[in-house]
Amino acid sequence: MPIEPPRPKSPPLNALRTFEAAARHGAFTMAAEELCVTPGAVAQQIKNLEDWVGAPLFDRKAQGVALTQLGAETARDLTLAFDQIGAASQKLRLGGRPSEVRIAALPSVAQLWLSPRLPAIREAAPDIAISVFALETPPNMNREHFDLGIFYEPAEGVAVEIDLGPDEIFPVSAPGVGADAPRLFDAAWVDDWSQWSGAPISANGPVFSLYSLALAEAAAGAGVLIGHSHLVANHLARGDLIAIAERRIKLDRSLIISVAQKGASAAQKVAEMLEAS
Amino acid sequence: MPIEPPRPKSPPLNALRTFEAAARHGAFTMAAEELCVTPGAVAQQIKNLEDWVGAPLFDRKAQGVALTQLGAETARDLTLAFDQIGAASQKLRLGGRPSEVRIAALPSVAQLWLSPRLPAIREAAPDIAISVFALETPPNMNREHFDLGIFYEPAEGVAVEIDLGPDEIFPVSAPGVGADAPRLFDAAWVDDWSQWSGAPISANGPVFSLYSLALAEAAAGAGVLIGHSHLVANHLARGDLIAIAERRIKLDRSLIISVAQKGASAAQKVAEMLEAS
DNA sequence: AACACACACCTAGATTATCTAGGGCTAGAT
DNA sequence: ATCTAGCCCTAGATAATCTAGGTGTGTGTT
Numbered sequence: 063m064p065i066e067p068p069r070p071k072s073p074p075l076n077a078l079r080t081f082e083a084a085a086r087h088g089a090f091t092m093a094a095e096e097l098c099v100t101p102g103a104v105a106q107q108i109k110n111l112e113d114w115v116g117a118p119l120f121d122r123k124a125q126g127v128a129l130t131q132l133g134a135e136t137a138r139d140l141t142l143a144f145d146q147i148g149a150a151s152q153k154l155r156l157g158g159r160p161s162e163v164r165i166a167a168l169p170s171v172a173q174l175w176l177s178p179r180l181p182a183i184r185e186a187a188p189d190i191a192i193s194v195f196a197l198e199t200p201p202n203m204n205r206e207h208f209d210l211g212i213f214y215e216p217a218e219g220v221a222v223e224i225d226l227g228p229d230e231i232f233p234v235s236a237p238g239v240g241a242d243a244p245r246l247f248d249a250a251w252v253d254d255w256s257q258w259s260g261a262p263i264s265a266n267g268p269v270f271s272l273y274s275l276a277l278a279e280a281a282a283g284a285g286v287l288i289g290h291s292h293l294v295a296n297h298l299a300r301g302d303l304i305a306i307a308e309r310r311i312k313l314d315r316s317l318i319i320s321v322a323q324k325g326a327s328a329a330q331k332v333a334e335m336l337e338a339s
Numbered sequence: 340m341p342i343e344p345p346r347p348k349s350p351p352l353n354a355l356r357t358f359e360a361a362a363r364h365g366a367f368t369m370a371a372e373e374l375c376v377t378p379g380a381v382a383q384q385i386k387n388l389e390d391w392v393g394a395p396l397f398d399r400k401a402q403g404v405a406l407t408q409l410g411a412e413t414a415r416d417l418t419l420a421f422d423q424i425g426a427a428s429q430k431l432r433l434g435g436r437p438s439e440v441r442i443a444a445l446p447s448v449a450q451l452w453l454s455p456r457l458p459a460i461r462e463a464a465p466d467i468a469i470s471v472f473a474l475e476t477p478p479n480m481n482r483e484h485f486d487l488g489i490f491y492e493p494a495e496g497v498a499v500e501i502d503l504g505p506d507e508i509f510p511v512s513a514p515g516v517g518a519d520a521p522r523l524f525d526a527a528w529v530d531d532w533s534q535w536s537g538a539p540i541s542a543n544g545p546v547f548s549l550y551s552l553a554l555a556e557a558a559a560g561a562g563v564l565i566g567h568s569h570l571v572a573n574h575l576a577r578g579d580l581i582a583i584a585e586r587r588i589k590l591d592r593s594l595i596i597s598v599a600q601k602g603a604s605a606a607q608k609v610a611e612m613l614e615a616s
Numbered sequence: 617a618a619c620a621c622a623c624a625c626c627t628a629g630a631t632t633a634t635c636t637a638g639g640g641c642t643a644g645a646t
Numbered sequence: 647a648t649c650t651a652g653c654c655c656t657a658g659a660t661a662a663t664c665t666a667g668g669t670g671t672g673t674g675t676t
Binding site: 100123 | 633634635636637641642643644
């Protein structure tokens with residue numbers, strides 16, 4: 063029997079991916095967030111890779127990390143390579159389920175802007191299966207497999223961006239609730255009141271971790287909330303809420319639909335229907 | 340506390356690598372060999388990936404497998420991407436240990452051709468650490484991390500190839516051993532006698548799984564062996580063995596030094612020293 | 617026609633690789 | 647001075663991956 067001599071082992075693939083993410087973000091914690099693991103796991107993977115390489119890839123600076131020269135030189139190559147793998151696996155997924163469209167959106171956008179528009183789209187294109195994922199931060203479309211993103215900031219690695227107009231804020235409340243009612247706050251947008259009034263206002267009223275919760279409370283007459291134009295349009299149209307001041311502040315950001323791939327017909331179709339609605 | 344919604348999982352990286360290898364070879368068994376795992380493991384990984392994709396990537400043909408259209412379209416992209424990753428991790432390894440040179444060679448070549456030349460090289464370049472791996476088949480230099488390969492066939496993914504001249508075969512034996520002594524055979528080259536004589540000769544004498552073993556036996560007077568020019572040169576020069584016939588057959592292959600990367604200075608240096616010796 | 621062969625599939629059990637949890641450290645911010 | 651953010655470490659738990667051995671199906675050989 064011919065003996066098969068042991069071959070030297072290949073580099074650990076997952077460690078390379080982890081390293082790439084850490085290098086791109088410049089911090090283990092953020093890489094961990096992207097990869098949905100704990101920072102400790104990232105540290106371990108990078109240590110693995112450094113052992114395999116035989117040299118450090120990051121300088122540990124006690125306050126964050128910094129790439130060594132070797133690490134920086136390789137990180138760019140790896141980013142390109144993993145982007146390519148991401149694109150290839152997107153292609154695979156699209157090939158396997160051509161009529162599935164995955165939408166990533168801010169939780170509030172998903173619930174208050176996207177959700178009301180979905181029934182019409184499902185009716186117009188019943189063959190398209192639409193999945194919605196609520197995400198706090200826009201995904202990197204080269205890595206995470208979404209077809210559409212709807213956020214107030216552009217996502218990374220995107221083919222097409224559709225601007226749905228700027229975000230305007232103004233106070234809203236249920237009809238009959240006075241301007242002296244308690245101020246409601248959203249945990250992610252605690253500065254809304256400050257931005258609208260131009261003066262610092264601390265969150266001394268009820269705070270909600272979901273904007274849609276705060277909005278529901280406002281509609282129930284619990285107080286005054288800063289409305290975001292795209293998100294309160296439906297309530298205003300129905301009369302559940304009314305604007306209680308003339309002043310509207312146009313924020314320096316728009317609601318943006320990001321389309322991951324130009325060729326994906328189903329996703330493109332859904333994006334166009336969303337834009338038109 | 341803000342809830343972190345679960346994100347859809349990325350594609351399994353190792354499954355992609357396995358798929359790429361299987362697609363490149365067109366067979367699970369060969370992919371398994373390249374990846375140093377059992378064929379069952381390959382089948383499982385590919386099944387994993389097919390489950391993730393939601394569509395088959397291979398048509399199982401009972402005698403081997405064939406790529407589906409979707410599989411074929413993606414395989415090329417993945418090959419490029421993994422080549423890029425291979426290059427990047429080569430770079431990492433070279434950056435970490437710039438003076439290490441890994442040589443892959445046929446076992447017989449490693450022992451009979453390379454080994455005698457190493458002491459001089461180590462002396463001429465003592466700062467270079469040379470590792471030698473005996474491999475039955477040439478590696479794909481894009482994937483497995485060798486700097487030099489020495490085989491009778493070119494390796495894949497190679498930057499430079501140095502031809503050391505054709506392989507010539509002729510019978511050799513210890514001095515005083517007649518042409519009527521038993522014929523010795525090497526398991527991997529059982530056809531040597533047939534090729535030299537031009538007539539089929541079955542392996543009816545002692546067979547050795549390593550050519551260097553057969554050669555040692557021949558030198559000890561156990562019989563006549565077909566000598567390969569590069570591998571018996573040392574024994575001929577020392578007089579341990581002599582050619583017992585005028586007839587030399589020039590085989591349609593050369594001993595080739597493959598250099599993985601043009602830039603790798605240490606590897607290039609070693610290759611040049613080997614060529615010159 | 618009967619046989620062995622090559623190839624891939626499946627399942628269960630074992631083995632690794634990987635992750636989480638919790639505690640410690642350092643430097644900059646409050 | 648204390649707090650916070652970010653990274654390190656270790657041990658134990660979890661999940662991914664591999665091996666082993668048996669099955670089925672075409673192909674080539676006797």
